[in-house]
Amino acid sequence: MEKFYTLFFVAGIGCFAVAAVLSMVFPWMTLGHYHGMDYQTMEDLAAHPSAEFRELAESYPAEFQAAYGEVSPASYAQALRLGRDLYVGQACWHCHSQYVREVSNEAQRFGPVSTAQEYQNALNQPHLWGTRRVGPDLSREHGKRTNDWHIAHLLNPKNVVPTSVMPAYPYYFDEHGAPTERGFALVSYLQWLGTTWRAEEEVQP
C-alpha cells in the first residue's frame, strides 16, 4: 500500500484507466455506434455555401473578390475554418456557449435542444460548448440575425445593443467598415452555427 510500485501502478495507472474507460470509452461507444451517427468532414459541411455567404459576396463584391474570389465550396470551407479559428483565438467560446439544454426554458429562449448528432463534424473537433454565458448561447445563431446586424455588432456591439459589455472587433473590418478576409470569415461562421441540427426522428438509424 505504501510502496512505490503499488502507488505507481494501482493508484497512478490503474485508477486513471478505470475512470478513462467509464467516462471516455463508454460515451464514445454509445454516441458512436448506438446512434449510428455519420461524421461530417469539412468538405461535407461546405458543400453548399449558405445564403448568408452568397449575400456577403453580393453586398461587398470588391472586398469579397479580393479575399475569397468566387463563392464556392472551397472558399466557403476556407471562410468557415478561419472563422472558427478566430472564434477560438479570441476566446469567444468563454463567454458564449454552444449548447442548448432541456432545462431553464432554454428551448424557448434559444431554439431546439442540442443533440449529440449535430456536433459530429469537423468544426466541432474539439467542440466549443463553453462553460459560461456572459452573452447568449450561439448554437442556434444561423439565420437569426442579418449579416448587416452582425457586421454592425462586431464593429462595435454598442451600435446595436447599447448596454452590451462585449468588446468591439474593429480590426476585422477596413476603414470604411467593410469586412476584411477575417470579417467575412467570422460572420460566415456565426451564420453557420446550428445548421447541422436535425430533428431526433431524422437521425435515428
Add this chain to the structure above:
Amino acid sequence: MNAPAQESLVEYRLVRWHLFAAGAALLVSMVAGFEYSLQFLGFFPHPGNELASPGHLRLMHTNLAAYGWLVNGFTAMMYYVVPRLTGKRIWSRKVGMLIFFTWQFILLATIVGFLYGKCQAIEWGETPTGFRPGSFDLNWIPVDSLVVLGAVLLISQFMVPLFKARHQKFYVTLWYFTAGLVWLALTYLMGNIVPEWVLPGAAGAAVTGLFIHDLVGLYVTPMGWGLMYFFVPLILRKPIWSHSLSVIGFWALAFFYPLGGVHHFLLSPIPDYVEFGAITTTIAIEIVVTTVVVNFFMTLRGKWGALRTSMPIRWFYAGAIMYFLTCLQCSFQVTWTFQKIIHFTDWVVGHAHMIMFGTFTFWLFGTIDWLWPRVTGREWHSDKLRSWHFWLSTVGIATMFVDLTAAGLIHGFMQKDLNDWMDIITASVPFWWVRTFAGGMMLTGFLCMFYNMIATARSNVLYEEEKHLVPAQAE
C-alpha cells in the same frame, strides 16, 4: 537521518528559481485577470488593441495561473520535499536547469501565441497545439509538444529518487507525489490528443470535461495535499493525527476523483448514465474531503496558537477551510437541481476562484512564506507586508466568492424566468464592480508579497532557524 545530510540533498538554486518564476507568472496572470474584469465595467484600458484584447487576456489569466504559477510553485516545493523524504538526490541538476528553461520558454511561447490568436479549443489546455485543427500541418510553435517534453523531464527528475527509494515505506506526501506525477502525464496526453484528433463533438466533450477535472483533481490536488502532509507536521512539530484517515483520504481520492470528470457538461448531449455516474462519484468525493480535513484539524488541536504565531500555518488552515467549503458547495452544485440554475453563470467562476486561489494558491503562499527565507538564507524583509498579504488575500477572495455566488443565482433565475438577456447583464454589473474591487485587493496583496520576496533576497539580515520554531510544548 541528521539535518546536515538532508540539507546537502536539496538543490537550493532550483527551488529559488522556480519560486521566483512562479511569482512572476502569478503577477502577469493576476494583472491580466484584473484588466479582463474591467471590460465588464466599460473601463477596459486598451480597447481596439487586437493583441491585448480581453479574450486574449482571459486565456493568459487561466493558463498562466495553472502552468506558470502552480506548476512552477509545486515544482519548487518538490525539489525541496522529495529529496528530504526519500533520502535520495534528484536525477540531475543539469536536467533541472533544462526543465526550468524549457518551462519558462513554454510560458513565453504560450503568451506570444495567445497574443497572436493561436489557441487550442480545450478549456484549461488552451496552450497552442501548433497544428491546424484536426491535422498535423504546422502553423505555430507546437507548445503542446513542448509541454509533453517538459512534463516527461519533470516527471523523470522526481521519479528517479522515488524509484531509488522503492524498498522504503513511503510517507503520505510521497503517495500523492508518485501517483500525481503519473496522473499529470496521462491527463495531459489524454486531454490534448483525444478531443483534438480522435473523438469529435459530444464524445470529445466527455474527454475535455475529464481533462478540466483531472488537471485540478489529479495534479493540483495531490501536490497540494502532499505539501500539506509535509509542512503541517513539520511546522507544528507533531505527527498527523490519524494514519488510517490519511490512507482513506488518499485511496478514495485516487478512486473517486477521476470518475467525476463529465460533471463539467451536465444536461448536455453526453449520455445521461455517464452524467449520473459523474454526479454520484462527485458527491462521494465530499466524504473523502471531510476525512482529510478532519484529520488536519485534529492535528492542529492543542496547537491553535500556531494560527497566530506561524504565518504558513495560517495560510494552510485558511486554505483548508476554503477547500472544505468549496467541496461542500460542489456536492450540491453537481446535482441537476442546482445545475439547471447555476451552470453558465458567475457561480461557477466564484467556485473556480475559491478552489484555485483560496485553497491551492493559499497553500503555495504558505509554502513560499516558509521556504523563501530558508532558500535565500535571509530573514523576511517585512513582517507587516506578510500580514497585509494574508488579510488582503483572505478578505478579497471571501468577497469575490460571496459576490459571484450571488451574481450567479441572480443570473440563473433571470435566465430561467426568460428575462431579456440585456436585463441580466444590467443586473450583473454591480456585482462585477465588487468582483473587480475584490480582485484589486488580491492583486495588491500579492504585490506586497512579490516586493517582499525581492527585498528579502537583496537584504543582508541572515536567517536564523531557532527564532522561528513553534514551541513544542504549547499545549
